[in-house]
Amino acid sequence: MSKINLTVQRKAVYDVIQEANDHPTASEVIDRLRGKGFNFAYGTVYNSLRYLKDAGMIHELKLGEAISRYDARTEEHQHIVCTRCGKVDEVLQELPKNWLSDVAKETKYKVEHAQVVLEGVCEACASQTS
Numbered sequence: 749m750s751k752i753n754l755t756v757q758r759k760a761v762y763d764v765i766q767e768a769n770d771h772p773t774a775s776e777v778i779d780r781l782r783g784k785g786f787n788f789a790y791g792t793v794y795n796s797l798r799y800l801k802d803a804g805m806i807h808e809l810k811l812g813e814a815i816s817r818y819d820a821r822t823e824e825h826q827h828i829v830c831t832r833c834g835k836v837d838e839v840l841q842e843l844p845k846n847w848l849s850d851v852a853k854e855t856k857y858k859v860e861h862a863q864v865v866l867e868g869v870c871e872a873c874a875s876q877t878s
Contacts, residue, residue: 752803760786761796762820765806771817771827771836811836811865826863830870839866 754762764780765772772780778793788796797818800806809817811829817836826839843862852859 752805755796757786757788757792758796758799760784760788761793762800762805765800765818766820768818768820771809771811771819773815773817775815777818809836809863812867826866828866828868830873831867832869832873835870835872837870839864 760781761777764777764784768776768780770776774794774797777797778788778790781788781793797806797808801808801818804822805820807819807822809819809827811817811827819838821838826841826843828837828839829835843864848859848862851857851862
């Protein structure tokens with residue numbers, strides 16, 4: 749395993765993602781860095797996100813949106829997205845044991861990774877009257 753090289757910029761980006769509980773986009777990471785007094789170039793932030801992802805320190809989430817979101821929680825878990833407000837939460841329930849092998853049998857794919865994205869209406873949106 750290669751040594752992880754956390755520059756000041758990478759550490760700042762990592763800290764923002766680790767402190768977040770909302771799976772921020774790159775733009776939101778930039779805004780939060782500015783709020784902490786950092787003024788890194790966009791390219792620096794995007795390169796830092798790619799480095800942290802490649803180093804296995806964060807996950808890049810593609811949740812059916814055009815933009816990526818970032819998560820510092822790297823153990824296996826799934827996500828649920830509110831179809832009204834776009835809020836993203838973690839789902840810590842394990843996938844059924846035979847599900848991946850059943851999918852492999854059905855599709856003839858060698859399944860390497862599963863990322864399940866559930867959709868629904870969050871508690872806050874559900875409690876609002878239409």
